[in-house]
Amino acid sequence: MFENLTERLSRTLKNVSGRGRLTDDNIKDTLREVRMALLEADVALPVVREFVKRVKERAVGTEVSKSLTPGxxxxxxxxxxLEAVMGEGxxxxxxxxxxxAVILMAGLQGAGKTTSVGKLGKLLKERDKKKVLVVSADVYRPAAIKQLETLATDVGVDFFPSNVEQKPLAIVKAALEHGKTKFYDVVIVDTAGRLHVDEEMMGEIKDxxxxxxxxxxxxxxxxxTGQDAANTAKAFNDALPLTGVILTKVDGDARGGAALSVRHITGKPIKFLGVGEKTDALEPFHPDRVASRILGMGDVLSLIEDLERNVDKKEAEKLAKKFKDKKGFDLEDFRSQLQQMKNMGGMMGMLDKLPGMSQLPGDMKDKVDDKIFMQMEAIINSMTKGERARPELIKGSRKKRIAAGSGTQVQDVNRLLKQFTQMQKMMKKMQKGGMKNMMRQMKGMMPGGGMFPGR
Known part of the structure; x- marks a missing residue:
C-alpha cells in the first residue's frame, strides 16, 4: 500500500530533514518534488494544489523559522x-x-460491495458483539445473492433470502421488517452496482x-481506480446523502491517490480500508496512521492491535508454560507460530507496519515471501504427529514421503528443518535467559542470515 508514494516522499524529505536552515529556494525545490510525487500517485489535481499551498504557507511562516530543527x-x-487531507481522525x-440500525452499501459493479458487506458483518459481530442481518437487493446479477449468502455463512452472520424475481424495494422492506421482529442490532443492505453512474441506478437507490x-x-x-474513485464518489454524493466511504483493494494500490483525494472531493470521511481478500481484511481508517505509513514511519499502533486481536491467547500461554517447564520447542509449536503470523496478514503485512521498512532494499523484501511460509506449513502438515514431536526421526525415506505429500522437493524439507533447528536454538537461549545470546541468534535469522530463504 502506497509503496510508490512512500518511496518518492521519503527520498524527497530525506534531503530536507538534515537542513539546519530552510530557505525559500530549498523549500521551493522540495515542494516541487512533493507535488510531483502526489501527481504520480494519482492524487486529484485540486487536492495537490491545496495541499502544496497549505504546506508552503506553514513552512515559510513562523512555525519553521522558530524551530531548532527546521528540516x-x-x-x-x-x-x-496529509492527516488533514484525509480527515482529522x-x-x-x-x-x-x-x-x-440500517447500513446501506452503494457503489459501482466490481468495487467489492458484496465482499465488504460480509467483512463489515464479521467486524460488527466480532468486535462490537452485534446481532447482524445481511440482505442483497441486487436482482440484476443472480450470482450476487448467492455470493452474499455464502459469505454470510462463512463469517457467521444471518442472511435474509431474496431472489431475482423480486423488486429491490420489496426485498429491503421485508428485510427491515424481519430485522425489527427478530431484534437484530444491524441490517446491512447490499445494492446493485452498474459499470457506470446512470439515472436508472440512481433512481433505484434513492427509492x-x-x-x-x-x-x-x-x-x-x-x-x-485512482482519481476516478474520487470523481465517482462525488457523483454518488450528489445523489445520495453519503455518510462515509469504504476504500477497497488498497493492498493492490501502490499509489494511494484515492485515499488522499476522496475526503477532499466529497467532504465525506473514509471509514474503512479493504486490505485483502480474507473476510477479516477490513481495517478502520486512521488518517494519522496512514500518513505515518506514507512517510515511511510505520504504523506500530495498528500492528499492536493486530497482535492483540489475532494472537491465540491459549496457544501463547501453552508455549509460555512449555518454556517455564523447560520442555522443548517442537515442529507443532513452529507450525502454530506460522499460522498466527498468517492471521496477521503474513510477514509482509507485518513488516509494512514497522518504521523504516520502505528503506529496505528490494532484493531483501523479495526474500520475505509469504508463499514460503505457506510452503513451510504444508511441509509440517505432511508429517506424522511423532515426526513433529521428534524432528530427529526425519531421515532419508521420511523426507521423500514428506516432500511428496506436500508437493515440494527434499531440499525444501531440509531447508525447513535447518530453519527449525535455528529457531529451536534461539528458544533454548531464551529459556536460559541469555538475552545477548538470543539477540545474536536473531541477527543470524534476518534476511541474508538464513531464516528467510531466497527463492
Missing amino acids: QEFIKIVQSE NEALDLSCQPP IHQALNPVETLFVVDAM
Missing part, C-alpha cells in the same frame, strides 16, 4: 497536512438509533434510501 519541522508539517460508524432511512450510507470504491 524535521517541515516533515511534521507535511505529515499533519477515525470516524466510526454511528449506530446510535432505535435498532435495527431504497427513502424506504429504509439508513443511519449509514457507505460508498464502496476501488482504490485502484
